[in-house]
Amino acid sequence: MSTAPPTRSGVDEPRFRDALRGLPGRVWIISLGILVNQIGNFLPVFIVLYLTERGCSAGAAGLVLGVSGVGKVLGNAVGGYLADGIGRRWTIVLSAVTTSGLTAIMPSLGPLPIIVAVVGLIGVTSQIYRPAAAAVLLDSVAATNQQRLAAFGVFRFAMNVGAALGGVVGGVLASTSYVGLFLGNAVACLLFGVVVGVLLRDAPKARSDQDDADTQADRAVGYRQVLADRTLVRFLLMTVFAEFVYIQSTVGLPLHVSTVGLSERDFGLLIGLNGLLVLVLELPITGVVSRYRPEYVLAIGNLITGVGLALTGFMTGMVLLSATVLVWTLGEMMTSSISQAYLGSLAPPRMVGRYQGLHGVAYTTGTGAGPLIGGAVYAIGPWALWALVGAAGLLSAQLCLPRRRAASTVLEPDS
Structure with a gap:
């Protein structure tokens, strides 16, 4: 599909x-x-x-x-x-x-x-x-x-x-x-x-009898049929794990800040640094990564985000924590725009809404489950959360990479 x-x-x-x-x-x-x-x-x-x-x-x-x-x-x-x-x-x-x-x-x-x-x-x-x-x-x-x-x-x-x-x-x-x-x-x-x-206004589209027939067929397709697209399923799983990792910036990070004796004001400064970096640098970084194959950009970005947040557990001062914010914010900026743009290349023209809808489902699942799981794991032991974050970041990066069979097909010369 x-x-x-x-x-x-x-x-x-x-x-x-x-x-x-x-x-x-x-x-x-x-x-x-x-x-x-x-x-x-x-x-x-x-x-x-x-x-x-x-x-x-x-x-x-x-x-x-x-x-x-x-x-x-x-x-x-x-x-x-x-x-x-x-x-x-x-x-x-x-x-x-x-x-x-x-x-x-x-x-x-x-x-x-x-x-x-x-x-x-x-x-x-x-x-x-x-x-x-x-x-x-x-x-x-x-x-x-x-x-x-x-x-x-x-x-x-x-x-x-x-x-x-x-x-x-x-x-x-x-x-x-x-x-x-x-x-x-x-x-x-x-x-x-x-x-x-x-x-x-909705974008005008040239129509033909074949377009009308295709539209009727597409509208008859439900989410179950859309989920038969294996590339889409890998992308959705990647999104769940990536969002679970990223949401720890609002769950694991404030818990860690409190544990090491820093204040709410310090946490606010760290989140403010993240917001400032995104506002100033995200568009330029998107321009840089646009030159490269999106699957690999997503993989590297997710890996950087996972590593940056996992390193939080080893840092105790504002300078070192600020350095980790720089790392995982870089990963965020690499993946944020490119993920939906890449998804747009996967969807048939008349199924764009359903593909984006499933992306939203995956996104909200990751951000919704992240606080529940993150808080519970942190209660077991902070080390367990940061280890889980690192593993989830690695898994989300691996899910971005094209399957071997698909990659080999792309590399075959045209006949």
Whole structure:
């Protein structure tokens, strides 16, 4: 089912810088929308503080987060199906409008079971747009490595800027009023939907009788048939392990910082260093790695991330911990944009949404299971977590590499 990925960037492809300059308006529109959405994406960050301020226990807050995580997995699967079914634009609008409405009623909710149910629904609706947004990027550019990477690089940059600004704005709102916080989140979601609904149009496609027949056949294909693609399955497994490793920067790292006698402020500085590096260097690094075969870039990036985070357990001071942040952030920057761009080369044109939806499922599975497993293993022994992180990083790198049979086929000369 997958199309064969190129062995290397074609000699006729534009340079990454030229690809950035030549991006169509649809890429900038969807990036503007995600910037607005991320600036107001307060709920995932502040929900625990909100619940504890209301007198809920840590266990209740954990339950809410768990239900939200399950909702996010389901939301990506639903979003992938809708993106291929009703179109990218209306899938995003549906996600934004429903999330806005549900978030706006959060301050008025009373009993904990209702809060759990609504937060679970928000988990679903808030993720439905993701596969569609990725599909918009892939629909909008030529099927070349440089073009795809440029599109996802700009999109990632907008997300990172929005997240950085959102943390500051959210902190100010939370210190004033949680009602204002959730209403601000709702307004941002609604603006995202308005930007996409008003400015974005689904990419026009030339149609023929054969295209109509192929479309009907593709729509009849379910996720079970899509998962018959072995290359896709390896990619999804890689994503689960890679995200389990990366999420330890928010689980294992703060636990280690506390264990070695450093403060919350020190942890904040380490995470701030990561964010600053990503904002300043991710696009240039994406341009550098765009010249190379994506499978090998992903393998090296995942290996660097795993090694960098595993080394955390051996460091006790801020200087050495900052050095490990530099290492695993480099791995993050190498893989973040290229992973979805590479996935775009695997998907048949009318199944892009479902492929991206399954990527979202794998991503949220890794980030959801990571805190649970990481915290439990750390309780057994810190050394056990860092050993597990190193092993998972190595496994995620190995899963990126093409299978021997596929690699040998690529290397065979044309007849």
